Amino acid sequence: MPSPELAGLAASIDRIWDAGETSDHARALVERVLTLLDRGEIRVAEKTGGTWTVNEWIKKAVLLHFRLSPAQTLRAGDLEWHDKIPLKTGFEAAGVRAVPVATVRRGAFIEPGVVLMPSFVNIGARIGEGTMIDTWATVGSCAQVGRRCHVSGGVGIGGVLEPVQARPVIIEDDVFVGARCEVAEGVLVEEGAVLAMGCFVGASTKIFDAERGCALEPGRIPARAVCVPGTLPAGDGTHGTCAIIVKKRRDAKTDARTALNELLR
Ligand SMILES: CC(C)(COP(=O)(O)OP(=O)(O)OC[C@H]1O[C@@H](n2cnc3c(N)ncnc32)[C@H](O)[C@@H]1OP(=O)(O)O)[C@@H](O)C(=O)NCCC(=O)NCCS
Structure with a gap:
């Protein structure tokens, strides 16, 4: 059950969305949603009872932010940008290692123990404890990445803001x-894949499961x-198209080849 504050916030965001409201009050409410996202107190998608559900009102707030906020000049030393979303700060306090020039926009939430190599994480995304986002990987808006991944x-994890009901990549x-x-x-990659x-x-x-000899439903990696x-x-x-082939289930050899050296963390 959402708290009364969250229920009220969700209803207000829906109303602002439907009415196209652009008041200072609307801007403050959207800002509040971004703050809660940034702190990890709310998330765009969550797993309850084994099923992922999307909190559409949070995606609406992220989109509203683009409508309601002017771009501003952002600076880091001599470097300068012009954007509507500031950069996330406070990695040391959050227990996150961020290698220069890792870039995270405010409104993304990064759990402790994450290592960000020079990479990009967009607004609304969430990265779980102990995960490494390696060099030049991009994690798109609202994408959800679990723990110990x-x-x-160079990986691209697609983002999704519109349509609002669309599920992000999980x-x-x-x-x-x-x-x-x-x-x-919106592809779902299940645990340990x-x-x-x-x-x-x-x-x-x-997606074809070569181990079991059958086609699988698209959009879900088991x-x-x-x-x-x-x-x-x-x-x-007449031709072949690119596909994903499931060769086997993960075994000790796969674990050995995909393990991250603890020294890198
Ligand atoms: C997937 C991976 C971990 C191999 O896992 P594994 O459990 O050791 O796989 P195996 O060697 O037992 O191979 C199983 C089958 O998959 C095939 N296969 C494995 N990796 C493959 C690849 N990259 N492309 C195509 N086929 C591949 C093998 O040929 C084998 O096929 P077969 O059963 O028909 O003989 C490895 O190929 C891989 O992609 N490593 C990641 C490298 C990487 O991205 N590093 C990060 C850098 S930042």
Whole structure:
């Protein structure tokens, strides 16, 4: 059950959204949502009773922020930007290691023990304890990344703001996303799954379980599946298209190859 404050805030955001309100009061309420997001006290998507649900009102608040806030000049030493969202600060107090030039926008929440190599994390995203976001990886707006994950170099985790009811990409706990993978369009990667280097997964990407000999529903990588990029024939047999192939379930060998060296943390 949401607290009375959250229930009231959700109702106000829905009203501001529907009425197209642009008052200072509206701006203050949107700002309050961003503060709660930034502190990790609310989240865009959460798992309750085994199912992920999207808090649409929070996504609405993030979108409203773009409408209601003017861009401002942001500075770090001699570097300068011009944007509507300030950068997140306070990594030391949060127990997060952020390597220069890791960039996190305010309204993203990073749990303690996360390592951010030079990477980008967008507003509304959430990164769980002990996860590493490796060099030049991007975590899109509202994407949810679980605990003890490795999001390898150059990975793209797609963001989603519109439509508001759209589910963000969700990477559950203990997932390994290999270098240069792209996961987009609300795909759910379940606990402990492994995506080998170069897997591209969207809502329409075909997924074939080679271990069990069957096609799987698109948009969901099953728990502990070890996936590699492959091809599957098109319906008329004239060509093949890129697909995800589940080769096996995670085993000790996979664990050894995907373990992060503790020294790197
Ligand atoms: C997925 C991975 C961890 C291998 O896991 P594994 O459990 O050791 O896999 P195996 O070697 O037992 O291979 C199982 C099957 O998958 C295939 N396979 C494994 N990795 C593959 C890859 N990257 N591409 C295509 N096929 C692959 C193997 O050929 C084998 O196929 P077979 O059963 O037909 O012989 C490894 O390929 C990988 O992608 N590592 C990540 C590297 C990386 O991104 N590092 C981070 C840098 S920042």
